Amino acid sequence: MFQRVIHYVKAVDDIDFSICEGETLGLVGESGSGKTTTGQTILRLTEPTGGEIWFNRTASDKGGEGSGKMNLAAASPRTMRVIRPNMQIIFQDPYSSLDPRMTVQAIIGEPLFLQGGKPMEERKERVREILIDVGLKPEHMKRYPHEFSGGQRQRIGIARALVLRPKLVVADEPVSALDVSIRAQIINLLEDLQEKFHLTYLFITHDLSVVKHISDRVAVMYLGKIVELAPSEELFGNPKHPYSEALISAVPVPDPDYEADRILLEGDIPSPVDPPRGCHFHTRCKYAEDLCRNEPPLIRKIGAEHFVSCHFADHLSLKPLRKN
Numbered sequence: 001m002f003q004r005v006i007h008y009v010k011a012v013d014d015i016d017f018s019i020c021e022g023e024t025l026g027l028v029g030e031s032g033s034g035k036t037t038t039g040q041t042i043l044r045l046t047e048p049t050g051g052e053i054w055f056n057r058t059a060s061d062k063g064g065e066g067s068g069k070m071n072l073a074a075a076s077p078r079t080m081r082v083i084r085p086n087m088q089i090i091f092q093d094p095y096s097s098l099d100p101r102m103t104v105q106a107i108i109g110e111p112l113f114l115q116g117g118k119p120m121e122e123r124k125e126r127v128r129e130i131l132i133d134v135g136l137k138p139e140h141m142k143r144y145p146h147e148f149s150g151g152q153r154q155r156i157g158i159a160r161a162l163v164l165r166p167k168l169v170v171a172d173e174p175v176s177a178l179d180v181s182i183r184a185q186i187i188n189l190l191e192d193l194q195e196k197f198h199l200t201y202l203f204i205t206h207d208l209s210v211v212k213h214i215s216d217r218v219a220v221m222y223l224g225k226i227v228e229l230a231p232s233e234e235l236f237g238n239p240k241h242p243y244s245e246a247l248i249s250a251v252p253v254p255d256p257d258y259e260a261d262r263i264l265l266e267g268d269i270p271s272p273v274d275p276p277r278g279c280h281f282h283t284r285c286k287y288a289e290d291l292c293r294n295e296p297p298l299i300r301k302i303g304a305e306h307f308v309s310c311h312f313a314d315h316l317s318l319k320p321l322r323k324n
Contacts, residue, residue, distance in 0.1 A: 009272050011037040013224040016299075019168070021056070024194070024201040026215030026232070028208055028247065032269050034224040035204045036092075039170040042202065043087050044080055048073045055083065055168075085115050088161040092173040094153035098145040104131070105141040108160045115164060130159045133196070135189060151182035155189070162193060170202045175210060187214055208251045212236055212321070217305070220244050223280040224272055226299065230306040236321040240308040242285045245318040253322050261319070279311070287316060 012034045019025045027035050040046040042053055053072040070083065091097035098107055108130060109123040118126075128138045134155040145153055154174060161169055171190065175183040187210060194201060205211055211218055211232070218235045220228040220243060228241040239245045246263040253260065265284045270276055279297055282288040291311050299309040310316070 010224055010275075011272055012041060015221075015224075015226045017219055017226060017229060019200055019202060021167070021200055022194075022198060023216040024203050024214055026211035026218040027202060027204045027221060028206060028211055028218060029221035030206060030269050032223075032272075033221040034272075035206075035221055036172055038221070039089065039172050039202055039204050042072070042168075043084075043089055043170060044072060044075075045089070055087070085111075085164040086167045087170075088164065088166040088168075089170045089172060090154075090157055090161045090174045093177050094150055094157055095145075095177070097157055098153060100145050103142055103144060104136075104156055107145075107156060108163050111160065111164050126163060127159075130163045133162070133193065134159045135185075149182075150178050151186060154178060154186055158186075158189070158193070162197065162199075165197060166199070168200045168202070170204070172204045173206070174203075176205065176207065183210070190214065208236075208247055212251070220247065223270060223275055225280060225309065226307075227281065227309045228307065229299075230303070230308075234303065234306055238306075238320060239318045240302060240306065240313040240316070241281075241310045242287050242316070242318065243281050248321045249319065251321055258322065279309075287312060 027038060029035055037046055041048050051073060054069045055072050056069055105127050108127045112118050112123045112126060127141060131138055131140060136152065136155055175186050178186060191214060193199060203214055215232045217231050219226050220241065222243050228244045235244060236248060239248055246265050249261060249263040267284055270283060276283050278294045279292040282292040297309045297311045299307050301307050302313055
């Protein structure tokens with residue numbers, strides 16, 4: 001009687017998107033919208049309960065031969081171990097994601113040991129190289145995480161993710177725990193590393209000002225669903241979903257004389273245990289009508305690369321981001 005299933009929580013539900021090689025896809029939304037679950041499910045850190053996750057594998061990929069698309073959702077643990085060097089994650093908190101009992105050399109070198117068993121000297125040389133790439137010094141190898149600042153710790157986390165030379169990197173709010181003065185340095189570092197190592201990023205954040213700077217395309221999530229997906233300039237210049245409009249209105253404008261016209265959403269994001277009927281956003285949307293309360297909208301294409309999930313996207317005139 002204590003093991004009855006009362007409800008299913010769909011943290012991520014019916015989402016469909018792709019990431020092109022070499023691009024940065026920004027994934028934005030409030031806390032609780034399913035961003036982190038999406039990223040962790042792609043990497044199989046959270047097991048999917050349905051759907052497919054396709055990874056485009058080439059014959060040159062590390063850890064095995066063969067090419068073609070692979071459905072990671074159906075891959076065995078042994079297959080996932082082979083493919084994991086190509087998919088890595090940068091965690092949000094640089095304080096809790098590093099083992100305080102391990103040196104920097106051991107932290108960054110551990111993936112090399114687990115995935116290849118390379119000789120100690122070769123691992124040490126790779127660690128030295130990646131430390132220089134992320135803006136740290138080789139002499140930092142013998143230090144422990146508590147001897148570094150937050151920005152330096154995040155650089156160590158980035159080095160650990162990139163030491164295996166992955167193709168896809170899931171960056172889970174990599175700058176949200178850092179001081180504002182350090183954020184720009186880490187963002188610029190990620191862009192430089194992307195160009196140097198030909199990386200593909202899934203960049204998860206709630207900060208749209210960061211997304212505008214780094215992302216090629218942006219996907220907006222709300223309560224486990226993608227409600228809008230568009231190129232970065234298109235989304236900020238011509239938003240088509242009321243939730244996107246509200247998020248964009250919160251982006252700070254560097255003009256002391258500008259009076260921001262913020263759109264304040266009433267209430268909290270609904271519980272995924274019992275989501276609203278119809279459009280999930282209608283409880284907080286000032287444009288909602290009876291159709292929104294009764295029928296869930298389907299995501300549809302309204303532009304060359306612009307997709308939106310809103311019944312009235314063609315009729316609404318929403319405010320774009322103010323240009324400096």
